[in-house]
Amino acid sequence: MDLKLTNKNVLITGGSNGIGYALAEAFLGEGANVLIAARNKERLDSAASNLRAQFPQGKLSAKECDVTRVAELETLAQFADSELGGVDVLINHAGGGTDETVMNAPDDKWYYNWDLHVMSAVRLSRMLHSGMAKRAALHGEAVIINTTSKCAVQPLWYEPIYNVTKAALAMFSKCLSDEFAKDKVRVLAIAPSMVLTPDWMKTSAKKSAEQGISQQEFLDNLAKNSAAIGRFATPEEVANLYLFAASPRASYLLGTSVHIHGGAIKSVN
Numbered sequence: 001m002d003l004k005l006t007n008k009n010v011l012i013t014g015g016s017n018g019i020g021y022a023l024a025e026a027f028l029g030e031g032a033n034v035l036i037a038a039r040n041k042e043r044l045d046s047a048a049s050n051l052r053a054q055f056p057q058g059k060l061s062a063k064e065c066d067v068t069r070v071a072e073l074e075t076l077a078q079f080a081d082s083e084l085g086g087v088d089v090l091i092n093h094a095g096g097g098t099d100e101t102v103m104n105a106p107d108d109k110w111y112y113n114w115d116l117h118v119m120s121a122v123r124l125s126r127m128l129h130s131g132m133a134k135r136a137a138l139h140g141e142a143v144i145i146n147t148t149s150k151c152a153v154q155p156l157w158y159e160p161i162y163n164v165t166k167a168a169l170a171m172f173s174k175c176l177s178d179e180f181a182k183d184k185v186r187v188l189a190i191a192p193s194m195v196l197t198p199d200w201m202k203t204s205a206k207k208s209a210e211q212g213i214s215q216q217e218f219l220d221n222l223a224k225n226s227a228a229i230g231r232f233a234t235p236e237e238v239a240n241l242y243l244f245a246a247s248p249r250a251s252y253l254l255g256t257s258v259h260i261h262g263g264a265i266k267s268v269n
């Protein structure tokens with residue numbers, strides 16, 4: 001199926017690693033122009049040079065940005081205009097898991113993750129709205145995908161701040177889809193479950209040590225006990241869903257959270 005993503009301008013926050021990197025690969029593979037953003041310059045540069053080597057004909061840009069900082073988001077939005085000429089697909093993807101109890105987490109940690117998972121999407125959507133609406137009027141539609149998580153509906157025991165902020169992002173996506181639909185800017189959330197990325201390697205190193213088991217045992221136990229499929233997803237399996245969701249082929253898909261969880265969610269809602 002031709003997903004009709006050739007020459008679409010795609011901005012991916014958190015595109016230097018894990019699922020975000022797989023998204024950049026997947027969109028470049030479809031002939032889209034891709035801008036990735038993240039904080040760590042070394043990793044961003046290395047991701048960009050690997051992607052350029054893999055897709056020599058593709059258009060790949062990279063910009064340092066901490067999405068929790070308003071001024072850096074403004075610079076990123078301006079860069080997207082000057083470098084790409086505007087955005088057709090915005091993927092608010094930067095984020096990561098947490099580890100705390102409600103009783104031991106200070107307010108600052110709540111506020112940081114609120115900025116990371118919620119306000120970054122609120123702010124970037126607001127900043128890019130008029131440009132995206134103009135491109136939608138010309139080309140048929142623009143798309144915003146917010147990366148939430150299985151944890152937005154089924155929490156993991158050790159990360160209440162992550163669970164709460166991802167649930168808020170899911171509701172924000174719903175509200176935004178109502179507000180932006182009239183401008184042909186289609187908004188939805190995609191909620192991955194357990195995807196084997198460097199973030200999980202970090203979490204499993206810590207949690208396996210706490211439990212006195214090997215890292216691999218921790219990962220295997222979690223996958224077997226959580227998901228009917230009995231394994232983690234690969235970033236590439238998840239990226240395929242984003243491609244379809246961002247494609248004009250999915251023009252009726254908005255105002256929803258699409259979960260990709262290998263049977264890990266224990267309800268039919």
Ligand SMILES: NC(=O)c1ccc[n+]([C@@H]2O[C@H](COP(=O)([O-])OP(=O)(O)OC[C@H]3O[C@@H](n4cnc5c(N)ncnc54)[C@H](OP(=O)(O)O)[C@@H]3O)[C@@H](O)[C@H]2O)c1
Binds near residue numbers: 095191
């Ligand atoms: N892996 C999973 O199982 C899973 C499941 C559900 C949802 N998700 C969601 O998918 C997204 C990516 O997860 P992942 O596992 O692929 O994580 P990852 O490998 O740790 O990658 C996270 C990406 O986000 C960037 N990032 C983090 N904080 C940032 C900030 N303040 N400003 C800008 N960029 C920032 C990182 O780059 P820098 O550190 O250089 O900034 C990196 O590019 C997250 O939103 C996560 O919650 C993942």
